[in-house]
Amino acid sequence: MSPLSSGLLGDLDPTSDRAVFRQIADQLRDAIDRGRFREGEKLPSEAELVDHYGVSRMTVRNSFSILQGEGLVHAEHGKGVFVRPRPPVRRLASDRFARRHREQGKSAFFVEADTVGSHLQVDSLEVKEEKASQDISARLGSVRRVLARRRRYLLDGKPVEFATSYLPLDIARGTQIADPNPGPGGIYARLEELGHRLDHFDEEIRARMPSPDEVRTLRLAAGVPVIHLIRTAFDTEGRPVEVCDTVMAADAYVLSYQLPAT
Numbered sequence: 001m002s003p004l005s006s007g008l009l010g011d012l013d014p015t016s017d018r019a020v021f022r023q024i025a026d027q028l029r030d031a032i033d034r035g036r037f038r039e040g041e042k043l044p045s046e047a048e049l050v051d052h053y054g055v056s057r058m059t060v061r062n063s064f065s066i067l068q069g070e071g072l073v074h075a076e077h078g079k080g081v082f083v084r085p086r087p088p089v090r091r092l093a094s095d096r097f098a099r100r101h102r103e104q105g106k107s108a109f110f111v112e113a114d115t116v117g118s119h120l121q122v123d124s125l126e127v128k129e130e131k132a133s134q135d136i137s138a139r140l141g142s143v144r145r146v147l148a149r150r151r152r153y154l155l156d157g158k159p160v161e162f163a164t165s166y167l168p169l170d171i172a173r174g175t176q177i178a179d180p181n182p183g184p185g186g187i188y189a190r191l192e193e194l195g196h197r198l199d200h201f202d203e204e205i206r207a208r209m210p211s212p213d214e215v216r217t218l219r220l221a222a223g224v225p226v227i228h229l230i231r232t233a234f235d236t237e238g239r240p241v242e243v244c245d246t247v248m249a250a251d252a253y254v255l256s257y258q259l260p261a262t
Contacts, residue, residue, distance in 0.1 A: 008036060009044075012053055020055055021062035028063065032072055032083055039085045043073060069223035071251055084221070084251060124152040124162070124217075125180055129169060136166045139232050139243045147172040149187070152217065159218045160252040166243045171196065187242065188233070196235040203231045207250060218249045225250045 009027050012020060031037050044052070049060045064081050067073045075081045132146045140146065147169055152162040165187060167177060176182050177190045188198060210218070210226045218226070226247050233242040 009052060012055075020053075021059045022066065024049065024053060024055070024060065024063040025066040028067060029070075029072060032067075037083050039083055041083050042079075043081045043083065045080060068221065071221065071224045074221040119156050121154040121157070122151050123154065124150065126150040127178060127180055129173070132166065136243055136245075139230075140166065140168055140240050143168045145169050147178055149177075155252070158252075159249070161246055161248040162217055163244055163246040166245070167241065171241060191233075191235070191241055196239070196241045198241075199234050199236040199238075201231050201233050203229055205229045205255070210247075214247055218247070220249055221251075227253060227255070 009031060012023050016023065018026075028037075028043060037043055043064075046057050046060045046064075049055075049063075050057055053060075064073065064075065067081075068075065072084060073081050074084050127147070127149050129145055130148050132140065132143055136146060137143055146166040149165040149167075150162070152159055154160065167187070171191070171194065172178055175190060175194065177187050182190050192198060206228050207225050208228060210220055210224075214220070214226055220226070227250050229244075229246045229248065231244045231246070232240050233244070235241050
């Protein structure tokens with residue numbers, strides 16, 4: 001008797017018009033959703049599934065490809081196929097830019113990393129003056145040149161997002177904002193010290209499939225989309241003082257919002 005026949009996975013339906021490899025993918029997906037295979041756990045091997053279902057290895061591989069394309073599993077060469085971890089970071093939009101965090105010397109990403117008990121790293125840091133793109137210029141009030149701060153964030157050694165902040169030169173040039181390390185509380189703390197007290201943030205969010213460069217930068221597994229977020233920060237005078245263009249690995253985040261009822 002197959003070691004998988006004791007209720008862990010079902011049998012194929014020979015009367016179904018659904019392709020066999022899709023039926024197998026359906027059963028594996030359902031087992032993952034029900035917690036029969038937990039995060040980080042190895043799925044049954046190709047040989048076990050071939051034995052259980054009486055199908056070819058290629059059929060099993062096609063089933064795994066479906067699940068990989070959905071971002072549910074990832075393959076490790078020579079080891080097998082494993083259930084991908086659920087998103088570790090919860091971004092609470094109503095709290096992440098609270099002034100109290102800046103006053104405590106913490107940037108938003110450091111607060112989120114602390115919440116999940118993860119080790120945060122920032123690498124691939126680049127700070128330079130450059131010509132503003134048409135879109136960035138329009139968002140910042142028709143500026144021609146900006147200070148751009150590019151960085152990649154890693155949690156426990158794994159890249160999870162990269163972001164570029166664009167700031168008007170008349171605000172940022174010659175200040176600590178132009179330094180690789182802007183100091184406790186990050187650039188928002190420095191903006192407020194310069195007299196640009198932050199009032200609100202506008203965010204635009206969309207999900208899409210990554211470009212080849214984004215796949216390499218974030219080391220994304222096949223089938224994992226990205227979250228593309230563009231945020232504009234405004235001071236109390238209504239001036240846009242920063243635009244942040246962020247690309248996040250969608251399997252690393254839960255975006256959480258609190259909305260008023262009225």
